[in-house]
Structures are given as structure tokens and as C-alpha cells.
Amino acid sequence: MAAATAPGFEHMGLDGRLLRAVAELGWAAPTAIQAEAIPLALEGRDLLARARTGSGKTGAYGLPLLQHLLRLKAAPSAVAQAVRALVLVPSKELGQQVVRSLRQLAAFCARDVRVADLCAQTDLAAQRPVLMEKPDVVVGTPGRVLAHLSARSLSLRHSLELLVLDEADLLLSFGFGEDIKSLLCHLPKIYQALLMSATFSPDVEALKELVLHNPVTVRPPEPQLPSSSQLRQFVVRCGTEEDKFLLLCALLKLRLLRGRALLFVGTLARCYRLKLFLEQFGIPACALNSELPARSRCHVITQFNRGIYDYIVATDEEAPAVPAEQPPRKKRRGAAQSKGKDPEYGVARGIDFQNVAAVINFDVPPTVESYIHRVGRTARADNPGTALTFALPEEQDALAQIENTLAGENGESMLQPYKFSTEEIEGLRYRCRDAMRSVTKQAVKEARLREIKDELLNSEKLKAYFEDNPRDLHVLRHDKPLHPAIVKPHLRNVPEYLVPPSLRGIAKPHLKKRKCLRLRHAGANRRGGSTVSAERAGRDPHAHIPLAARGSDAAFLSSPTSSPAAPATRCRASSTPDAAPSARPRRPPELPPVPHGLCLLRGGGTAAASQPAQPRNGVSPCRTLRGGRAQ
Template structure:
């Protein structure tokens, strides 16, 4: 077996090698080892590799190397590389990666990200300086080309299409075809994708010339040494019971992404977890990109350990009938005219194109509607060299879908990729009444008010509405002083877990977390020979029922004395009691 090709053996510029060393990349990943030498030879590439395998650097390194080589001969400043992405979030991620790789040659290689929704006039000055690399969505790049803020037909050397399998599904087909008319006749192209779909094949015919096809992995997810995948069969009520137990007893540790089937389900699960003082945030596809990025940043910085999200399904054409799940495994069709006149943000994707960092676990609370969706969700964990785990809840109606996923991931291997989760539901039966108690507070009205509360906060924080509120202060005052919304009643008694409810098999794990604070408070070093006695703390305020000491005779005398002494005299009762006690 040949030795693995290293970065310093690829003929890269010293400044680029220094940046790679600073990033801590000792050796290239598989996609980087195969793609970079071919790209440096001038080949067109169609590469498929799993999410998190290093695809961004696999095309960014040869792009930067080619620009540095060009500048040795041509001093004229021009846009030499165009990188097209399906989402704003991915555009920001690509820009950051290129800036890290050009840390020691930033003057020679400049990059501009125009994938945001800022006005064209705001981005025009950046493009007029002719950055070497332009990153953007097809619609935004096309808008700049039409406004003549960007000229590519004479200078472009490299075209990269990242996450190619999402471009058409996000509604960029027409924009991309129009954009290609503004490019020169000869340029090098890279198509990077997590899957080979019909859309990718269509793109291949449009932009590639005799490409080298790199299909690096039969399975698009890491193997079992890096990613552990489990499934557990449970019905609707058991889903809430199980996720409560897993999170509250700390059986799931680390940053966790929870995927559900609809936005309403996000808020329902969030309100349910709040009943037990388990904080989680919702990544709502209906909120503006700035808000979504803020939530992701908070998650990455550790403000939340749990983030609840949905797929990007149905964003391609809001007016077309699409199949979605209701969370219970049953598919439902949207009405023909549903969503007409309402344009969703087609540049948005939750499970793809978003830079979630250090995700330890993915929980599929609702089963994904396709194998590709499963791969995209689970691909958020076990990225690069990190370990990860995935747990999927499966109802009895979704067993056929699970079989499809297993067949797609297993391939020729005899061992199944998705293993049964060894968890006995009867062990947590004692928690069921608590879950039912919590669910009584999570009503449709509570979910509605939780969403309204978030929208209200979004209106108050909106930069676009500041001018309107300045002109209409009365509206701002009404919004601020609107009646308080109470999404759900929090029941304090659900916060703590009594020890008697914890299953015997789980007490060691649960107590290792819940008992830490108790040990700090109570287990102070004692002087030698002192025996810890109960109720010693309350000596000043003695409770007679707890401190009263008696013998058998005394209790008998007190009883007789009390019964007789009330009517005939305390002395007579006391005498009889004393006599009985002596006897």
C-alpha cells in the first residue's frame, strides 16, 4: 500500500503550507489527498464525499495556489475564482476558511462574500476593488453581474459549486443557467457534493468538461469506530418520555442537535423540556438569517447544549404540493394553493450549510423522510476526527423507512450500520406520569403563544423596522406594552428527579451528576470520633414530635394519665401511670 501523500509533497506555496500548519492539519483527509493534486493539474472535478470530510479545503487550497501562481506572471488585479453556495451560512463559512488559508498571503489573495441580503449598492465598493475570490449564492452573483458591479467574462479561471446537490432543489436552476452566460468559454470547474443526484448529473453536463469523478466512500457517513448509530422503536408518547429521561439523567452528554418534522413540533418539544428545567433553543426557518446565525453562535459558544431544528424540505417551491410528515410517521400533503404569496427563504438550510461546531450527538426525534435527509442530519456530528453518536426514534409505521436507511448505509457490509439501542422502556415507566403532567401544559395555545413571543421579539429587534418605528412611535409603544404572553405554565416540582424514580441500573450514572452538589455541601471533614446524628441541625427550634424520647412504661402512663386526667384530675392519672410504669 502506497504511503499517504502529504501537503508538502503537493508543490504548494510556502505561505499556504505555513497556514495549513497553523491550522493544525498534520496530513490531508482522503478527499484532499485525491482532489488537490488533480486540481493542480488543471482537471475538472466531480467529487462526492461525506459532510465534514474536508471538501471546502479540497477546492480552496488549489484555488489559492493557482491565484498565487498567476500573480507571478500577471500583476493586473481581477476576479479569478467564483465559488457558488446554496446558503448564506455556507458562504460565510467558506469565506472564513479561505481567510484562514491565506493568513500569510492576505495581500495577494483577497476574498469577498456577497451571499448576504445587503443592498447591492452596499456590496458594490467591495466588488469594484476586484477581489481575487468571490463567494455568493447564484441569485446574488447574477444580480451583481446584471448591475455591472462584477465582470467575469475576461478574467475568471476557476468556478466552484459547493453543495451542488442543493442548488437546484433550492430554486437556483434558472439563476445558475443565466449566470453561466456571463462566464468565459474556458475555465476550470469543481463540483463538490455529498450525494450524486439527478440535479448533480444535470449540473455536470452544464459546467464540467471531461471531469475526473471522485466517489470516495460507499458509505457517506463515518464508520462505527467514529460514529455510533442507534435506533429505538417507540410511539408518540414514548418519544417524549424517552428524550426526557435521556437528557434529565445525563445519559446523553455534550452538544446535541434534535431534529423534528415541523416548526410547531420544535416549539412543542422546547416547551416540554422547559417543564423540567432543560433549556433548549429553536432554529426556526421562518426567522431572518441574522437571528438564525445568532442562535447558532450561541449554541457554538455553549449557551445551550440542545438545539431543536427542522430539515430544509419544502423550500424549493412554496407553492408546489409537498409531502411532509406530521411527526407521527404519517405523510400529509399540502393543499394546492398553500403558501401562495408567501415566499420562504430559499437560501436557508438547517441540516446542511450551517456551521454547527463540536456536535457530539444527533437525535432524530421525528424520523427523516428520506435516506438523504438522514445522512444530512447525522452528518452534523462525527466531523473531521471527532467522535459522535446518532439516535433515531422509530414508530411501528416507519420500520420500512429504517430498513431503507440501513440498506443504503450498510452496502456490502454484513454488519448493520444502525444498531438497536439497548434500552428497556419498562425501566423508565415511573417517569410517565411526570411526562403526562408536563404535556398538559404544552397545549396548542401555548405553542402558538411561544411562536408569537419570538416573532414579537424579532419585530422589536429588527433593523429594517427601526425607521418605521421612528416615524410611528405609537406602534412601537403598543408592541412593547402589549399583554404578556405566557407560553406554558412551569411546574416547579418537575425540576428535580426523586431518587426513588431513578431505575436501579441508571442510579450510578444519574447520581454521578446529581450528587456532586450534595457532596460539596454536606460531606465536610468531621473531627475524629464524632458520629453524624440526624436532626442535629435543628436543636434550637426543636420539634417535640422528633426529639421526644420515651420508654414502654412512660408511654403507657402518659396514655392513661391523659385519658383519666382530662376528666378526673391529672394527679390521679399521673399516679396510675407511674404505678403501671414501675410494674
């Protein structure tokens, strides 16, 4: 939200090309952090800025950074091309987001200012040609930047003028402390430093002493999270683990939760378990975790922002440091290996997920900072949002800590109880139990292996292909069903009798047409007969039949005394397997193929024979089957 008395961007002394880019981005007025930080940064001061997530911190340091570079380019004396600015980020996902934002701000001065991305998961040798061109700005994680400095493919000692540490509260918690200390040895003695953070923690104070020199603290008078009028925070105290899955199923299947949502869990196993659970109900979702390749993770985030996916199941893992005196335990054979996890993964921290309507904490965050970063993915800028937290009895301590820290001025908790009647959704409980039984530990393990293999294939093997065919990359999807568990088709639809009475007419569950498998018709027994099902063909087998013809045919097949001529014709067609194809009588066009399976008869018997059956609810009437033959 813009500051009430703050001057606009046009009064900050910014270059006209930057003002034009700001207008293109739709930034009408600076936010609170931008109004205070930009003038101070333009004066060359070191800054320690704290602002809640989604408040525009990237623009707060991006505009002064670009303005400083444009001022150097416009100087009368020639300035040698070199790396002048370094932006350190804690994760690859955030790094790519920062690169994209800086390039958008430099859209009208792209020839003068070049931004290099070192966050991509490629070899150092592949990034060396980019650094040989000496870009003006380099964005990367501390580990990757230090690797290039050690390999002498990047030099900063005589050229760096501005250092930015974005999401500084995470740089040390992600284990980059030693990398930052080593990296500082490669920097000049005098440079400007900007430290941006969403929270002030002991780690941030340690980083402040390490990097900044006589800094100015910028802390706008705003809460850590948006106000209750913009961000609604709810908590549901669940009695059992089953209650969590039941409530989530009701929210999504009954369409009580509208819009796109992020679902946060605590571990990798629960990430895939929840994804497979949603697959049982026909709800596609993406799994986002540290085991996936960085290129796949960034592609998922990009497609989510484009509106291709509605739900993302993400992990927000915070691996505690293992004490030195504790010996590492020997893992049993076949156990999941953690060596594939990316230490530079951080999907809940600083990533700008666009148009997120709700954040669901399926597991209570372990710390207050984690809760702030999770919930901060919604209600960004001036958009509204909802946060819903599921809490078990054993998670009450962590929940109480969050409530006490984020309590309002009067001491009331910002997390309001989510009011609903459990009895209203009890009808869905047995379906949730069936789905949970299907999602076994073995199914979760197979799902993890299968998706990682698929994503590695998409990420590495097809990299060159996608570079030559970028349009095909846009249609690459990451929410395809894994199906290691037995999927029960009946769970996809919510019958009317399971919808709570108070929601009938309001809730709109995902309803899909039932697809009946085609029975081998009378000619299917012959050589070359059709055995393709309607489901595999991807179409309704009765779609080309008029409704009246469907009803009369159903009535005809349900009564053996209605007209024996047509069945006799079918029998003669099936009893001559050696006849020439041209001699075989064709099926009358008004008769659809007989469905196969356990179909219920609607209005059978003599009543069906005397009066044609009409389709109900858009589903064609079924026929009576005995022994695979129509009666």
C-alpha cells in the same frame, strides 16, 4: 482520515504561506478527498468530487483556488485586479462557513487575496461598495450573485477563471436550477469548474452536464458515513408519540447523553414544541429554523461552536414542489404564514458544527440523503459520534429505505437497536404527560411569534450597536426560555425515587437547590416592608445564617412554648405601624426571615423544640406556618 500512501501538503507544490496556514489549522496530513482532488485541481482540470460530509471538501477546493490566485499575483506581467473565483453555496450558513475557512487558509496572504461574503442578509446597495473593490474571491448563493449580476454591481464575463459549486447536490434541490442557468450566461466561455458533493443524485448529474467540461470524477474508496468504530448508529422503535418524548426526557435528565447534541425534527411547529417541552424540565435549547433571520441563525451556530449552548433543535425541511395543476389553497385567517421562511436556509447541510457528541433524529428523515447530511454533523474528521433515530410505526417505510441503502457488505443494517428497559423509566411518564399537556398549539404559536420578534429586534434594530460593541454580541443568548406555556417548577428536578435502580449512583440528573419564597416577616406589614422573594433576588435567603443558627431557629419557631419572648418582640414591631423607623426594634441577626408557602415540617412538635433540626441535603429546615404567622 488521511490516505495511507498520499503525499503530504508539502509535496503538492503549494505556496509557503498556504502551508503555514495549514500548519496553524492543525492539518497534519491531507484527507482522502484532498489527496486526490488537490493535485488534479492544480493541473487545471474540471472535477466532479464526491466525499462524505466532514471529510475536508472545503480544503480540497480552497487550497487550489488560493494557489491559483497567488500564482497570478506573482506573474511577471501585471494582472488587473478583478474577481477571479466564484464559490456558489446553497445556504447562507454554509456560505459564511466557507468564507471563514478561506480566510483562515489565506491568513498569511491576506494582503494579496481578498474574500468577499455575499451571504449576509443585507441590501444589495450595502454590498455594492465591497464589490467595487473587486475582491479576488466572491462567495454567495446563486440567487444573491445573480441579483448583483443583474444590477451590474458584479461583472464576471471577462475575469472569472475558477467556479466552485459546494454541496452541489443541494443547489438544485433548493430550487436554484433556474438561477444557475441564468448565471452561466454571465460567465466566460472558458473557466475551470469544481463541483463538490456529498452524494451523487440525478440532480448532480444534471448539474454536471450543465457546468463541467470533460471532468475527472474523484470518488475516494470510503463509505458515505464513517465506520461503526467512529460513528455509532442506533434506532429506537417507539410505539407512540409520547414514547419519543419520554425517552428524550430520560436521556437528557438522567444525563445518559453526555456532551452537546443536535435534535432534528421535521416541521417548524415540532421544533418549537420540542423546545417548549425541554423548557418544562429546565433544559435550555436553541431553535434553529428558516423563519429566523440569517444573522441570528449564523450567530447561534457560532456560539454553539464556542460551547455556549448544549442543545439545538433544528428543522431540516424539504419543501416538495407543488404541482402546477394544483391550485393554491386559501389559508384561513390567523394561520401561520410561510412567507417568512428563508429559501436559502439549510442548517443540516454542510454546516460544520464542532464537537457534536450526538445527533438525535426525533423524526425519521424523509430521504436517505437527508439522513446522511443530518448524521454527518457528528463524527467529523477523526472524532467519535453517536446517531440516535426515533421511529414511529408510520415511519417504518422511510426507516427501512435508509437501512437498506446504508447496509453493510454482508447486508446487515448499520442502525443497531438501542437497548433499554421501558419499565425503568415509566416513573417519568406522568411528568412527560404534564409537560406535553402544557405545550399546546396556542403556546407553540405564541412561542414562534415571540422568538421571531425578539430575533428580528436583535438582528435588525441592534445591528449598528453590535457593530460598534462586538463584545456585547458575544453575550447575546438565543436559548432564553420563551415561557408561553405554564412552567411547573417541580419538573426541573428528578427525585431519587424516579431514577431507575440500575442507574442510581451512575446517572446524575440536573439537581438544583429548592428556593423557598420569603414570607412577609413581622415587619413586612408596615409601610415600606420588604416583599422581595429569594427567587427574584437571585440568592438563598438563609445563605448568611450559620447552619446551627438555622436549626435552632427552626426548632424555636416550631414550638410555641420554647421561648415566647422573641415572638412577642416581633408582634410589638408589627403592631406599631406609625412609629418612627429608628424606634422600631431591629430583627436579631441570628433569626432568618420566615419562609412563605406550603413548607413541610421536618422534625416538628416537641421533638423539634428539644433538639435543633439539622439541615438535610443542603436545604435549610422549613418551618410550620399557620395563617401566615409563625407558630
